Amino acid sequence: MPTDKSTNPTPTENIALAQAKASVVTTRSIPRWVFPVAAAVIFLVLAPMGAAASLGIVTTLTAILFYVIVAQGWNLLGGYGGYLNFGAAIFVGSGAYMAAWLNDSFDWPVWATLIPGGIAAVVVSIVIGYATLRLRSHYFAIFTLVLTFLALTVVKNTPALGGAIGLFVRVDRGLDSRQIGMLFFYLMFGLAILATVVAYLVENSNFGYALRAISEDEPAAQVLGVKTVSVKLRALVLGAALGGIAGSAWAFWTGYIEPTGAFSVKIALDIVLVCVIGGLGSWLGPLIGSFIVVGLEQILRVTLPGLDLFGFELPAETNRLILGVILIVFALFIRRGVIGLLKKRRGRAIAV
């Protein structure tokens, strides 16, 4: 058998290496350390606002932070793994209902319900994961949408969960509205930091590499020995846990939950919107996207209704219409989201 034991590069290898170096495309991108610093600055700027800003702004920021948590969770499988799904509301709803039920039945406070809410979402996600994660692409997305309606119908017809009427959730009665606003701002703030750190760690771990490999070429990942169903299930479960915890806090924050609100397709779509606009498959994407989408939605909701346009009064849903147009523009022209404009090598393009 012929052998060639040379270890130093031969002249032909040197030619190959020189060609290789020459062929590398140099991309101008912002240094990697800038992004964690930018995220830290965002959170540092936000930190005093819970106490200093007006209640209206605190409420808007709390909503943004809620979306950051859920979107970071969704982005694990939907962004890194490439499994676009419309099931985020199932996990938010599961957590919210677990929290509301514990509060309604046993008078548990918000702090005590966060973990059970996360566990409820995890249990639901395992069931859903085993049922759906062998499906690919659009089939998976459609199935998760169907499951959202199924969850809504089941809860609506479960008397123990309040049926169609829903459940009231009581926060400590000694607090005034300002204090309640602050309480939930800082609760969501802490959870949003936690979710962002989790996403950052995942992105830079073997788990994150596996998810991106699955997103790009799942059969090749399988051939390399990656247990793709297991990896996808772990991403779904971890994302569901974050969604469930956020849902628990959300139930207390709103004070009342009912099936149509908790298992809302609007939440499911907004989460997709947040990640697509911010940037799929990047830990910074959901953070940026939440500010843009939720912030813009709030501004449009306040400013647009009642405006006169050529003699017609703009309807209340105009903000959704504009967000829909923005989604189309991003899907067609800015497919890597805002983060894709800043970073060339990270992030995944949405398939259209």
Add this chain to the structure above:
Amino acid sequence: MSSIIEVQGLVKSFGGMTAVNGASFEIPRGGIVGLIGPNGSGKTTTLNLLNGVLAPDSGSIRVDGEERAGRSSTALVKAGVTRTFQNARVFSTITAIENLLIPVLHSPGRHWTEKAERLLEFVGLSSHRDTPASELSGGQQKLLEFVRALMTDPKVVLMDEPFAGVHPSVKEVMRARILERNAEGTAFLIVSHEIPDLTRLCSSIVCMAEGAVIASGDPAHVTSDPRVIEAYLGHGPAGRGERG
């Protein structure tokens, strides 16, 4: 036990079309076997059967003496069988070193990074450690895919057209590194239309036609076999039969 892989009576049909029809051959321990045949002869399907992408309808695949027919790709990687693809299937959004960590992500440890760095050096890609795979040239992607298949210290590597579409200098690097790994005991099954390259590299060649093995053995003997010549061209010497 002299063979690392023994294939017996392998059959795989897709609907009414039989892609592999009773193929039998062996890959000797530490050998380099070439797998040739005209387009549609069942080579890639055979590779897909050997590494668990497809399950055979019947037949036996023994890896290191253990029956593995129909087992998953994950199980076959564990058993020591890895592969590369005709068109390099690297993961473009992650870096070269992150690509190498994909096959070992289920067994965490810092030593994997060191091993990946050694393998990048092995094929001259050290300077591209943190380069996204999408920014590597086609030849570099082939080399990256090759060393990615070596991360788990396989007993046998199945390579689909490793020399197709790459610069001759990269081809030389690939050839040298295959021989180097082979000298350390790794066996190879190489599917290629580049018959002169295969005859230089391989200890034996298996030729398939219409899903069956029509000749196997010494490279010079196989490439001059009239059945091989006929299967490839219908006429003329086998050496002119490189039609892609």
